[in-house]
Amino acid sequence: MPELPEVETVRRQLEPALVGRSFTGVEILDHRLVQPRDRGEVAAELLGEQVVAVGRRGKYLLVRFASRRALVVHLRMTGAFLIGAAAAGGADGPSGLAAIPHLRALLVLDDGAAVAFRDVRRFGTWTLLEPGELRPYLAARLGPEPLGAFSAADLGSRLARRQAPIKAVILDQSTVAGVGNIYADEALWRSRIHPLRPAADLDAAEVRSLHRAIRAALAVGIARQGATLRDYRAPDGSSGGMQDEFKVYGRDGEPCPRCGRALAKSRVAGRGTHFCPRCQRAPAA
DNA sequence: AGAGGCACCCGCACGC
DNA sequence: TGCGTGCGGGTGCCTC
Incomplete structure (x- = not known):
């Protein structure tokens, strides 16, 4: 499940090749x-394009061309x-490609x-943008880059008006870009915050802790070159x-690495959610 | 506007 | 063994 660390790992491998x-x-x-x-039309437009950079924003990969398209x-x-x-696909050259x-x-x-480009479930998307379209495209969808200029105060102001469960709010890409189901659970556990807490109910210390936890969880993910679940692989x-x-x-059923209580x-x-029922205290019903 | 639910897709883990 | 069913995951769209 590629989230920010997995996408960053892909970006780092694609960059020198492209x-x-x-x-x-x-x-x-x-x-x-x-x-x-139309797939033929897009293919024709991509033909001859020269790559000048391979970037990333949230979970999006950005292949930028000399034409200023992206x-x-x-x-x-x-x-x-x-x-x-x-x-x-092995030693058999181009004929092996169709066998992927x-x-x-x-x-x-x-x-x-x-x-x-391989995609079992066919959810992946390629969107070819004209010069000038990239910035508004991303701005309409994404909040701040969590490992860039992103402060605890930024996070706090975005949580303040939200009554939805904190987990739902950090999965919202307009809150912060790049956190998916896995790193959301990891960050909430690190900051000892129950996933069902209404976002606006977090106090300042909890917001600071969560901000730190999100960044730490993502940074470890990048350092480990992402997670490999099922058949995900890096480009190499x-x-x-x-x-x-x-x-x-x-790890549900296994002991909490912090307190030993069975993880739930x-x-x-709508997402499978893993947490420690002791470390992460449930909100009052 | 915010929140929640579902569709999209397909391989796999199940239960019968 | 073979079949049917449910699940999961991110995002966009729909409703309320």
Whole structure:
């Protein structure tokens, strides 16, 4: 489940492969990837584009071109890039590419390398934006970058007007960009805040703690090159190590690493939610 | 405007 | 063994 740390890991691997390269071949195999645009049209527009930067904002990858256009990629659940040997699917060269299961798009670069995009559940999106469209596109969707200029006061002011459960509010990308289900549970556990607490009820000390916890959880995720769950892989085919660092996610029934009480799992904001019923005190009903 | 629920998609873990 | 069912995950859209 790519969240900010997984997307950042992908960005770091894509950057050296793509920057300075031009697309000499573009195939978009799944129309859903670019809908409502026409897949042939988008492929034709991408052909010949030269990459000048590979950025990230929240969970979005930003492939920026010399033309000042930008390809905004969202991996959603199962989107993944495969570079070079991983893209070639083994030693059998280009013929191996079509053998990649769930292949949705294929880029060929002017140095001969191939970059494949695979996506089992087909939720991933590629959006090609014209010059000047990127900033408003992101601003309309995303709050501050959690590891950039983002203070506890910023977080506090965004929570102050929200009565929804704190977990729902930090999953909202307009509160802070890049936190998904896993890192939300990890951050709430670190700050000892129950996921059902109304966001506006957090006091200043709790907001500071949560702010710190969000940043710490994401930073550890990046340092571990993301988490590898089910079949997620980085573009070079390697696995991340963050799944071994989870304190609560997927550990219901196991002892809380802090107090030893059995971790619980419930449902908050429609998401599987893992927490410690002792460390994270439930709000009064 | 904020909140909640659902659709989107498909592989997998289940139970029968 | 084979089938049916439910689940999950991020986002966008719909309703209230």
